[in-house]
Amino acid sequence: MKRKHKTYSRPKRPFDKQRLEEEAVIKKEFGLKNKKEIWKAEAKIKLMREKAKKLISANPEEQNILFDKLKKIGLKVNSISDILSLDKKDYLNRRLQTIVVRKNLATTPKSARQLITHKKILVNKRVIDSPSYIVPTELENKIESKINKNKKLPKKENGK
Numbered sequence: 001m002k003r004k005h006k007t008y009s010r011p012k013r014p015f016d017k018q019r020l021e022e023e024a025v026i027k028k029e030f031g032l033k034n035k036k037e038i039w040k041a042e043a044k045i046k047l048m049r050e051k052a053k054k055l056i057s058a059n060p061e062e063q064n065i066l067f068d069k070l071k072k073i074g075l076k077v078n079s080i081s082d083i084l085s086l087d088k089k090d091y092l093n094r095r096l097q098t099i100v101v102r103k104n105l106a107t108t109p110k111s112a113r114q115l116i117t118h119k120k121i122l123v124n125k126r127v128i129d130s131p132s133y134i135v136p137t138e139l140e141n142k143i144e145s146k147i148n149k150n151k152k153l154p155k156k157e158n159g160k
Contacts, residue, residue, distance in 0.1 A: 031109020
């Protein structure tokens with residue numbers, strides 16, 4: 001059995017006020033459980049950037065393979081510079097939890113997370129119980145709720 005390695009790294013400065021405030025806003029916006037999820041998104045984006053840097057001098061076919069792979073998961077990239085300019089919010093927008101809220105199957109990110117973990121959300125007629133599941137673009141239209149198949153929730157207004 002292979003040893004599982006960490007998929008993120010902690011910040012170098014643990015008590016950087018600006019970073020803490022920014023992470024608190026992102027955590028609330030996307031309804032994340034903890035800041036580790038933000039760090040995992042940063043690590044994924046960092047890996048994509050590293051791959052892009054290695055492919056700067058490569059031939060266009062190899063670059064297009066990477067572009068197609070990123071387009072498949074829903075990131076809008078057409079060049080190396082687009083990959084280098086990706087942000088953790090771009091990656092967090094592709095999570096199942098965020099897309100369930102965007103499709104009005106849940107009113108808030110927290111309720112979307114609960115629906116997903118309680119196995120009430122189907123993707124392509126299959127139950128997925130991980131809120132961090134990155135939804136490919138071809139499956140985005142195949143997300144549905146088990147409990148209310150025909151009924152969509154009304155969109156929550158900003159305020160209360």
